[in-house]
Amino acid sequence: MNNRFEEKTVASEVLFEGKVISLRVEEVELPDGKFAKRELVGHPGAVAIIAITDDNKLILVEQYRKALNRSIIEIPAGKIEPGEDNEVTALRELEEETGYGAHQFNYLQSFATSPGFANEIIHIFVAKGLYKIEKPAQGDEDEFINIIECTIEEAEQMVLDESIYDAKTAFAILYAKKLIDN
Template sequence: MKKFEEKTITTNELFKGKIISLQVDDVELPNGKTSKRELIKHPGAVCVIAKTDDQKLILVEQYRKALERSIVEIPAGKLEPGELPEVTAERELEEETGYGCRSLTHLISFYTSPGFADELVHVYKAEDLYKIEDAEGPDEDEFVELLEVTLEEAEEMVLNQRIFDAKTAYAVQYLRLEEMKKNT
C-alpha cells in the first residue's frame, strides 16, 4: 500500500481539451473520510538546455496567455501521443530555434504542480549544436523570438523576472552549478 493513499471512488471528467483535461475525483482518505480532488491531466513535456559553441544559452521569448505577458524560456513543448521524450526534445529544439544537436542527454524529470496536475517535464541537455538549413519552424499558432545569452545575462533575466518559470530557472541554476563544478 502507498503511504497516505487516497482511493478514488468516482471520477467526473469536466473538460477534455487538445492539451489538458480536467476532472474531479471523489476520494477516500486514509482515515476513512471522503474528499474531492480537482485534477488536471497532461500528456507531459520536455525542455532543452542548449548552448552554442561560444557558450551562449539558447532561449526563446514568447507570449504566455495564462500570464498575459511575454517571458523568456528554454525551448520546450508537450509530448505528442506515442512520441518518446527525446524525439520531442529534438523536434522542439529545431522548431523553436532552428538548431539540431549531435548529443542529447536526459538530466532529470520533475512534476510541475503535483498538488493538482500530473504534468511530468523531462529535462534534456543538447550539445554539439548545428544550424539546420531548412528548419521546421514553430507551430502556426506559436510566435517566438530566438535569444542567445551568456549565463550571467540569463541570471540577470531571472532577477528582473524576464525568466521566471520553473524549467528555465532550473536550467540557469544547473548551468551555474556546472560552471562552479568545473572551476573546483
C-alpha cells in the same frame, strides 16, 4: 516510496477534454477514512532543452503566454505528442523553436510541475555541439518566438528581474550554471 498517505479514488468524473489538457473531479477516501474532492488537470507531459553553444551561451526563446498575459523568456520546450518518444519530442522542439540541431543530446532529469493539481511531468535534456539547420521544421502556426542567446550570468539576472518567470527555466539555469562551470 511510502504510500501511507495514499488517497484512494472512489469516483471520477471527466469535466473537460481539450487539445492539451483534461479536467476531472475525483472523490477520494483519505487515510483517516474521510472523503474529499480533488480537481485534477491531466497533461500528456512535456520536454525542455538546455541548449548550450560552443562558447557557453544559452539559447532561450521569448514568447507570449496568455495564461500570464505577458511575454516571458524560457528554455525551448514543448508538449509530447501521443506515442512520441521524449527524446524525439525534444529534438523536434529544439529544431522548431530555435532552428538548431545538436551533436550531443542527453537526458538530464524529469520533474513534476504542479503536483498539487496536475500530473504534468517535464523531461529535461541538455543539447551541446549545436549547429544551425539549413531548413528547420516549422513550429506551431500559432506560436511566435524570438530567439535569445545569452551568458549564464545574463540568464541569472533575467530570473532576478522576472524576465524568466517559469519554474522549468529557473530550474534549468541552475543546472546550466553547473554544466558551464565544469
